[in-house]
Amino acid sequence: MEGVWSEELxxxxxxxxxxxxxxxxxxxxxxxxxxEDHQNHIFNALLxxxxxxxxxxxxxxxxxxxxxxxxxxxxVEKWMAPKKGQIPxxxxxxxxxxxxxxxxxxxxxxxxxxxxxxxxxxxxxxxxAGNTIVLKLSELAPACSAFLASTIPLYLDHxxxxxxxxxxxxxxxxxxxxxxxxxxxxxxxxxRIVMSEAAKHLTPVTLELGGKCPxxxxxxxxxxxxxxxxxxxxxxxxxxxxxxxxxAVDYVLVEHEFASILIESLKKAISRFYGGSLENLKNLSRIxxxxxxxxxxxxxxxPIVAASIVYGGSLDEKNLIIEPTILLNPPLDAEIxxxxxxxxxxxxITLTNIQQSIEFINSxxxxxxxxxxxxxxxxxxxxxxxxxxGSVTFNDVMVQFLCDTLPFGGVGQSGFGRYHxxxxxxxxxxxxxxxxxxxxxxxxxxxxxxxxFKMEFIRLAYKFDYLGLLxxxxxxxxxxxxxxxxxx
Amino acid sequence: MAxxxxxxxxxxxxxxxxxxxxxxxxxxxxxxxxxxxxxxxRVSQLKSLLKxxxxxxxxxxxxxxxxxxxxxxxxxxxxxxxxxxxxxFMLKELKHWMMPDKVKTSIAAFPSxxxxxxxxxxxxxxxxxxxxxxxxxxxxxxxxxxAGNAVVLKPSEISPATSSLLAKLLGEYMDNxxxxxxxxxxxxxxxxxxxxxxxxxxxxxxxxxRIVLAAAAKHLTPVALELGGKCPxxxxxxxxLKVTARRIITGKWGLNNGQACVAADHIITTxxxxxxxxxxxxxxxxxxxxxxxxxxxDLSRIVSPNHFARLTKxxxxxxxxxxxxxxxxxxxxxxxxxxxxxxxxxxDSLIxxxxxxxxxxxxVTVGSLxxxxxxxxxKEKPLAAYLFTNNKKLKEEFVKNVSAGGLLINDIALHLTNPYLPFGGVGESGMDSxxxxxxxxxxTHKKAVLYRGFSGxxxxxxxxYTPRKLRLLKALLSLNFVGIIRxxxxxxx
Numbered sequence: 001m002e003g004v005w006s007e008e009l010x011x012x013x014x015x016x017x018x019x020x021x022x023x024x025x026x027x028x029x030x031x032x033x034x035x036e037d038h039q040n041h042i043f044n045a046l047l048x049x050x051x052x053x054x055x056x057x058x059x060x061x062x063x064x065x066x067x068x069x070x071x072x073x074x075x076v077e078k079w080m081a082p083k084k085g086q087i088p089x090x091x092x093x094x095x096x097x098x099x100x101x102x103x104x105x106x107x108x109x110x111x112x113x114x115x116x117x118x119x120x121x122x123x124x125x126x127x128x129a130g131n132t133i134v135l136k137l138s139e140l141a142p143a144c145s146a147f148l149a150s151t152i153p154l155y156l157d158h159x160x161x162x163x164x165x166x167x168x169x170x171x172x173x174x175x176x177x178x179x180x181x182x183x184x185x186x187x188x189x190x191x192r193i194v195m196s197e198a199a200k201h202l203t204p205v206t207l208e209l210g211g212k213c214p215x216x217x218x219x220x221x222x223x224x225x226x227x228x229x230x231x232x233x234x235x236x237x238x239x240x241x242x243x244x245x246x247x248a249v250d251y252v253l254v255e256h257e258f259a260s261i262l263i264e265s266l267k268k269a270i271s272r273f274y275g276g277s278l279e280n281l282k283n284l285s286r287i288x289x290x291x292x293x294x295x296x297x298x299x300x301x302x303p304i305v306a307a308s309i310v311y312g313g314s315l316d317e318k319n320l321i322i323e324p325t326i327l328l329n330p331p332l333d334a335e336i337x338x339x340x341x342x343x344x345x346x347x348x349i350t351l352t353n354i355q356q357s358i359e360f361i362n363s364x365x366x367x368x369x370x371x372x373x374x375x376x377x378x379x380x381x382x383x384x385x386x387x388x389x390g391s392v393t394f395n396d397v398m399v400q401f402l403c404d405t406l407p408f409g410g411v412g413q414s415g416f417g418r419y420h421x422x423x424x425x426x427x428x429x430x431x432x433x434x435x436x437x438x439x440x441x442x443x444x445x446x447x448x449x450x451x452x453f454k455m456e457f458i459r460l461a462y463k464f465d466y467l468g469l470l471x472x473x474x475x476x477x478x479x480x481x482x483x484x485x486x487x488x
Numbered sequence: 489m490a491x492x493x494x495x496x497x498x499x500x501x502x503x504x505x506x507x508x509x510x511x512x513x514x515x516x517x518x519x520x521x522x523x524x525x526x527x528x529x530r531v532s533q534l535k536s537l538l539k540x541x542x543x544x545x546x547x548x549x550x551x552x553x554x555x556x557x558x559x560x561x562x563x564x565x566x567x568x569x570x571x572x573x574x575x576x577f578m579l580k581e582l583k584h585w586m587m588p589d590k591v592k593t594s595i596a597a598f599p600s601x602x603x604x605x606x607x608x609x610x611x612x613x614x615x616x617x618x619x620x621x622x623x624x625x626x627x628x629x630x631x632x633x634x635a636g637n638a639v640v641l642k643p644s645e646i647s648p649a650t651s652s653l654l655a656k657l658l659g660e661y662m663d664n665x666x667x668x669x670x671x672x673x674x675x676x677x678x679x680x681x682x683x684x685x686x687x688x689x690x691x692x693x694x695x696x697x698r699i700v701l702a703a704a705a706k707h708l709t710p711v712a713l714e715l716g717g718k719c720p721x722x723x724x725x726x727x728x729l730k731v732t733a734r735r736i737i738t739g740k741w742g743l744n745n746g747q748a749c750v751a752a753d754h755i756i757t758t759x760x761x762x763x764x765x766x767x768x769x770x771x772x773x774x775x776x777x778x779x780x781x782x783x784x785x786d787l788s789r790i791v792s793p794n795h796f797a798r799l800t801k802x803x804x805x806x807x808x809x810x811x812x813x814x815x816x817x818x819x820x821x822x823x824x825x826x827x828x829x830x831x832x833x834x835x836d837s838l839i840x841x842x843x844x845x846x847x848x849x850x851x852v853t854v855g856s857l858x859x860x861x862x863x864x865x866x867k868e869k870p871l872a873a874y875l876f877t878n879n880k881k882l883k884e885e886f887v888k889n890v891s892a893g894g895l896l897i898n899d900i901a902l903h904l905t906n907p908y909l910p911f912g913g914v915g916e917s918g919m920d921s922x923x924x925x926x927x928x929x930x931x932t933h934k935k936a937v938l939y940r941g942f943s944g945x946x947x948x949x950x951x952x953y954t955p956r957k958l959r960l961l962k963a964l965l966s967l968n969f970v971g972i973i974r975x976x977x978x979x980x981x
Contacts, residue, residue, distance in 0.1 A: 055957055188708060195705035202919070392605075392936070392938070400936055411933045432895060437897060437898040
């Protein structure tokens with residue numbers, strides 16, 4: 001079936017329909033309308049798949065997509081316009097421009113943790129750039145998958161945008177085919193598979209992966225700052241899908257003396273946001289499935305890790321809920337500190353001096369996001385220049401995701417390629433260089449047979465030395481570094 | 489002493505996994521030391537490259553003559569001068585490219601400021617090609633250095649003189665703790681590809697490109713592939729025939745005798761015009777290269793016996809035996825092939841189905857150029873496509889309908905000398921681009937940086953969630969100011 005679909009999509013692409021600004025805008029508007037019409041369906045689907053609270057759903061899914069679609073709607077025409085390039089005078093008369101063109105038929109592989117926004121946000125980019133699209137949804141968020149598969153064809157141009165549901169076998173089949181771009185959000189392990197398959201067809205790939213995103217917490221002196229920082233960390237760890245987010249805080253780095261202050265503040269924030277004990281937890285997403293629940297449970301099974309729990313640690317297997325859990329200095333060689341946690345466990349690692357956090361972070365693969373709470377400007381600068389990550393956010397978490405003007409994407413282990421706003425458009429476009437020349441003014445020295453005069457001319461031309469060129473044409477002999485003997 | 493020398497030589501000979509690992513380790517240590525990130529270091533290295541090129545023009549042209557019998561003039565125009573102008577352009581622009589870009593932030597994150605900081609990727613590998621062995625080695629290296637990376641260059645073993653010259657000169661002129669040359673063939677390249685790089689920049693063919701990409705996948709390394717393809721040249725009939733013929737010759741035989749990724753692969757023109765064009769080409773060819781082009785000093789030779797055999801196979805294909813209308817002479821001993829023109833070679837002949845990469849130029853006749861633009865869509869996307877015409881409408885159709893890495897109207901290959909245009913392929917002709925600012929970008933990570941204070945927290949971000957918070961969030965995300973105010977006024981939180 002997929003084979004037939006890709007034929008149809010290629011045909012649609014060749015017809016040129018998806019290139020027009022009208023088509024692109026109509027599809028973006030259709031996405032907005034779909035979200036407007038089906039808000040409650042989406043709330044329900046996410047309640048089923050992940051027990052996400054509707055406000056969380058609005059904040060992290062519906063709202064994000066609407067914002068992206070609106071931003072693209074108001075900018076896409078500008079993005080599509082050719083960019084005039086500067087042309088050196090020597091090429092006169094000529095005209096250069098860079099013309100963005102759609103890549104063709106693209107494949108978007110969406111994850112389960114933000115099954116609406118991480119599916120539709122790249123789709124918005126692909127539509128804005130004028131591509132035809134196959135969107136493969138995650139089978140691990142079945143309600144959202146079913147919702148999008150049944151609803152998208154009712155709103156979007158189904159000859160240009162196809163939605164496919166299914167598991168690994170379907171993904172494997174899709175990857176066998178030739179695409180003009182593959183956009184993948186998920187784990188580094190699957191990212192490697194996607195890239196190896198893409199290599200067979202020389203397909204460019206964007207990989208949005210994750211990693212252990214650290215939060216550095218400097219020893220803040222103002223109690224109200226500490227409160228804000230703790231709130232933001234608590235919001236950025238357990239808020240978005242209960243830590244099952246690629247830009248969630250993975251662990252916190254603090255100085256020894258500051259750890260207890262942080263833990264107390266976090267406890268307060270947790271009880272206010274999510275409730276006090278396992279029985280009356282609220283506003284907290286569940287773990288996506290038994291497999292991931294077991295993975296997280298196993299992390300906590302290690303006796304030394306279990307001994308480092310200072311808050312939480314209870315599990316509700318029936319409802320797949322794990323209490324917000326704080327660990328103080330678990331062993332650095334335990335799984336909790338070597339692998340991405342992707343769940344509601346928050347290790348706090350203490351250091352003698354907060355400056356050591358730079359070295360600590362650099363000893364691990366490059367994360368997708370780095371968070372630092374500090375008022376020390378020198379330290380900020382040091383973090384910026386001495387560490388590497390997809391993004392750096394000072395004194396807050398997660399909000400960088402909402403800025404359409406900032407590129408969103410990883411580096412090293414956290415992926416490559418970037419999207420959001422104009423970057424989404426660029427990710428799905430080819431920048432075609434176009435140079436127009438005329439027949440007027442022919443430079444004779446471009447042509448063989450070669451001689452000294454021509455060599456001198458070209459030397460000056462490359463330096464854009466117009467006076468020299470003029471003198472040369474007038475017959476003046478110029479300094480020669482090249483003797484004629486080199487010219488056979 | 490002698491035995492030590494022998495030992496060292498032996499170590500150099502077997503550049504295997506171990507040597508590659510320690511090489512990368514050394515460069516990573518240099519990169520971690522922050523040295524390569526400074527503006528001063530980058531400038532000093534670019535200046536050294538410029539000096540290296542200025543000081544050794546003669547050796548460079550000699551090496552290219554030895555590898556390819558490349559005319560000195562061509563070596564200067566397409567290799568030496570381009571490397572120099574590339575260095576000079578970087579030196580001029582680098583400072584402001586390195587500056588962070590301030591960007592606006594959204595109201596959802598208010599109050600805050602944001603910027604995009606450029607940081608080098610780390611330790612990068614440049615694998616170069618044999619046809620422009622000096623330019624295609626150093627041009628990416630210039631980008632890698634300008635962006636502040638440590639870099640390993642692997643020049644092509646098929647142009648051995650240039651390869652060893654590059655190893656020698658870069659050893660003498662560059663900071664060897666950060667810039668290294670590894671010479672060698674397949675085993676050395678394989679050893680290098682097993683390492684973890686922060687970027688691989690490969691120039692060559694699609695077959696090896698796939699191998700590079702698959703190797704990079706294991707380490708999640710981003711890759712730039714500069715490949716080739718069958719670059720078509722469309723010729724309309726309403727043009728200045730003489731100028732066109734001369735530009736075509738320069739853009740085919742004047743580019744390393746057709747051994748260039750941007751050289752015109754074949755011509756597409758209308759039936760009635762083909763003979764006129766062929767006559768003009770013949771006339772100008774003789775003016776350029778004399779009556780016996782096999783002895784012309786202004787034409788490169790074929791790089792190796794392998795490639796010579798590949799090209800003669802294209803010519804000796806039974807399917808094209810009646811199609812050669814000009815040239816066809818060859819000199820196997822000196823690896824020379826004369827400029828050769830074929831008319832209407834059958835579609836299923838070898839020459840029409842693989843990248844020619846040599847001095848053979850098939851001319852395909854069609855009823856209308858416009859229709860042939862559309863036929864392009866069923867073929868692989870080439871690195872470049874060319875059109876000679878004075879017809880404005882045809883130009884527009886061409887730009888709109890033909891997809892290629894770059895398009896050039898009324899000339900050939902000139903676009904690659906323009907530092908303001910990205911140079912790179914799409915589809916089968918590669919991915920990612922370079923030249924000028926694009927070279928800097930291809931070796932740079934754009935790090936998003938957001939600065940926030942501790943004030944201005946919108947409680948709606950945090951649980952416990954209430955309907956009021958939902959209203960506020962909706963207003964914030966849709967920039968509905970009245971809604972924001974109403975939600976805030978209504979909120980006692």
